Amino acid sequence: MSIIASLIRQNRLLTVILPRADGPLNEQLFMDEVPEASLDVAHAILVTHSLISLHWPGAIGVEDASHYNNFHACHPKQLPQSGFDNILKPLLARNKALPSMNADVAAGHVDGKWDSSCPSDLVRDLVAAKFNIHRSFFNSSGDMCFCESCHKMSGNKTVYSRGIPPSRYAIPIGWVRIGLKVHEGIAESNEIFKKWHISYHGTTANNIEPIFRGGLHLLKPGDVALGGAAIGVRPGHIPQVISRTNRYTGMEELFDINQIFTSPSIRYASHPAYAQQFIVDHPQRPGVLLGMRFVFHCRQRPGSYKIGHETVGARDIKLDPHFDNNELEWYTKESAGVVLFGLCVQLRYISQRTTK
Numbered sequence: 001m002s003i004i005a006s007l008i009r010q011n012r013l014l015t016v017i018l019p020r021a022d023g024p025l026n027e028q029l030f031m032d033e034v035p036e037a038s039l040d041v042a043h044a045i046l047v048t049h050s051l052i053s054l055h056w057p058g059a060i061g062v063e064d065a066s067h068y069n070n071f072h073a074c075h076p077k078q079l080p081q082s083g084f085d086n087i088l089k090p091l092l093a094r095n096k097a098l099p100s101m102n103a104d105v106a107a108g109h110v111d112g113k114w115d116s117s118c119p120s121d122l123v124r125d126l127v128a129a130k131f132n133i134h135r136s137f138f139n140s141s142g143d144m145c146f147c148e149s150c151h152k153m154s155g156n157k158t159v160y161s162r163g164i165p166p167s168r169y170a171i172p173i174g175w176v177r178i179g180l181k182v183h184e185g186i187a188e189s190n191e192i193f194k195k196w197h198i199s200y201h202g203t204t205a206n207n208i209e210p211i212f213r214g215g216l217h218l219l220k221p222g223d224v225a226l227g228g229a230a231i232g233v234r235p236g237h238i239p240q241v242i243s244r245t246n247r248y249t250g251m252e253e254l255f256d257i258n259q260i261f262t263s264p265s266i267r268y269a270s271h272p273a274y275a276q277q278f279i280v281d282h283p284q285r286p287g288v289l290l291g292m293r294f295v296f297h298c299r300q301r302p303g304s305y306k307i308g309h310e311t312v313g314a315r316d317i318k319l320d321p322h323f324d325n326n327e328l329e330w331y332t333k334e335s336a337g338v339v340l341f342g343l344c345v346q347l348r349y350i351s352q353r354t355t356k
């Protein structure tokens, strides 16, 4: 798997800056020759259906693409026409869709609606039917339904603070949480449930089983996944860090995208750019389609992560009423400092099987 594929295994929105064929290489992220990089990108997009924006200085071919998110041009010699039609065009369409995705997230409704019924039994049935997950991973005492009706009846607030020092998180309203077992020795020796913060990590259906099988560890490029697949790194393929202004700290920083990303906001963690819907048939009602989305509920070690601004181009659109856009992303290289204690699932009725 290429470095790019591994980076976007977490469904991160990346800007891939490919080297100029003719110019200085100071902006480049990848040391590859251009053709290899372009194949990596195309392959990665194809495999993961993820969202990437391309910045390809000096290339030619797409004249009207400047209004798309960070996309300038596609080099016709490097990417076959089929690749452009099948891969880049849908990708550009999705990049173009980002503003409306952001508007949906900000309005609190994404990809379909739900009714007043409690979806928790249905979620449990669907997870059991669609995924091969050993039952010993689950911890029913951590099960909790946060659907609209259950939330109303609970009388809970929407935002709580957890950990030492305390850190805010929003409870997953509209979602059903399936409790996951946390190793008792790890939990007790680190006082995880007393001291650690709470965050969310959005994922897609095809990542669920590998994450469970691998012991509920979130991987980043450079790690070796269970089964021996190296996540990403070959010599010369390590991306350099990106220089950016962190809008949370206000400081210039070298931002390394080779990290694990979480958020205190389930709205942000489940942004459709990161956590795409998994479309299934309703098990009891023929012809009815359901969209499932998945977000892991995490405990995260205070001090192990940094805080930064949203990276979906939302800018002035406030994505979550409980958080500033500039505090929505947590990022860390400390995999062991992220402990997954719940799988949150959202169900929506959807009208059609849209292809993404």
Ligand SMILES: [Zn+2]
Pocket (backbone or CB within 6 Å): 055, 056, 057, 058, 071, 072, 073
């Ligand atoms: Zn460009």
Ligand SMILES: [Zn+2]
Pocket (backbone or CB within 6 Å): 117, 118, 119, 120, 145, 146, 147, 148, 149, 150, 151
């Ligand atoms: Zn419920």
